[in-house]
Amino acid sequence: MTHVLTHPPVAPLQPPSAEQPKRAESIIQLRQVSKVYANGSHALVNINLDIKKGDFLFITGPSGSGKSTLLKMLYGDEHPSNGDIIVHKECPHQLRGNQLSMLRRRIGIVFQDYKLIPRRTVAENISVVLWAQSYTRQEIERRLQPALKMVGLTDKADRFPEELSGGEQQRVSIARAIVATPPILLADEPTGNLDPDNSWQVIKILKKLNQLGITVVVTTHDENLIRLSDHPVVQIRNGKLYR
Numbered sequence: 001m002t003h004v005l006t007h008p009p010v011a012p013l014q015p016p017s018a019e020q021p022k023r024a025e026s027i028i029q030l031r032q033v034s035k036v037y038a039n040g041s042h043a044l045v046n047i048n049l050d051i052k053k054g055d056f057l058f059i060t061g062p063s064g065s066g067k068s069t070l071l072k073m074l075y076g077d078e079h080p081s082n083g084d085i086i087v088h089k090e091c092p093h094q095l096r097g098n099q100l101s102m103l104r105r106r107i108g109i110v111f112q113d114y115k116l117i118p119r120r121t122v123a124e125n126i127s128v129v130l131w132a133q134s135y136t137r138q139e140i141e142r143r144l145q146p147a148l149k150m151v152g153l154t155d156k157a158d159r160f161p162e163e164l165s166g167g168e169q170q171r172v173s174i175a176r177a178i179v180a181t182p183p184i185l186l187a188d189e190p191t192g193n194l195d196p197d198n199s200w201q202v203i204k205i206l207k208k209l210n211q212l213g214i215t216v217v218v219t220t221h222d223e224n225l226i227r228l229s230d231h232p233v234v235q236i237r238n239g240k241l242y243r
Ligand SMILES: Nc1ncnc2c1ncn2[C@@H]1O[C@H](COP(=O)(O)OP(=O)(O)OP(=O)(O)O)[C@@H](O)[C@H]1O
Pocket: 037, 038, 039, 041, 042, 043, 061, 062, 063, 064, 065, 066, 067, 068, 069, 070
């Protein structure tokens, strides 16, 4: 079976080439974006944001401020009430069906609650996105090993999620998000259920992925992690973005 991609396939994880300097091209843009939910809740108000290729950006803010809503709009899970969103030169809210799936293949997503399949092993949980994209068995194996290594779980490939700690489960979900080497990684409160040590491990993996060229956007409540990480941060309060 061949895999069907409208964009050139991306190589498995590898160190960045010294000959490829970071390009300052926008990969995510929000222009005057507002979101009002059907119940009248104003989740986002006139948001403008430019994220360049290779950036690592934290989005922080209190509970209910609009962080998840913003991320969901980047992969077309919610639509703006007003304004424009551009991701990979496409408007996620204008895409449907196959076109939206193709855009989502270029965005890795990590959630606070991992969302692993309980009756599948670590290796199967990670490979699931590749099966869905009809990658060959050989290509799946070629991608699986570096992804497991990246998150430090090579020796746990055959375990089931319930046999892992919370930190390990989150690392599986990161491996699943990046095994198809998407250029963008969105992480919504990835450390929300983790203790400080496991949280820092997760952030270190995200930093490593960023060094490999992946654009990383992370929402978090954790001021301490933001301070330790030393990356740019924007804050959302009552749906408004502050720099
Ligand atoms: N599906 C929905 N329908 C109606 N209102 C919603 C919906 N999802 C979120 N909201 C509201 O929109 C606002 C922003 O919610 P959002 O989940 O984006 O905040 P958040 O900053 O991610 O919060 P948390 O840190 O607790 O996850 C909140 O007032 C919330 O109640």
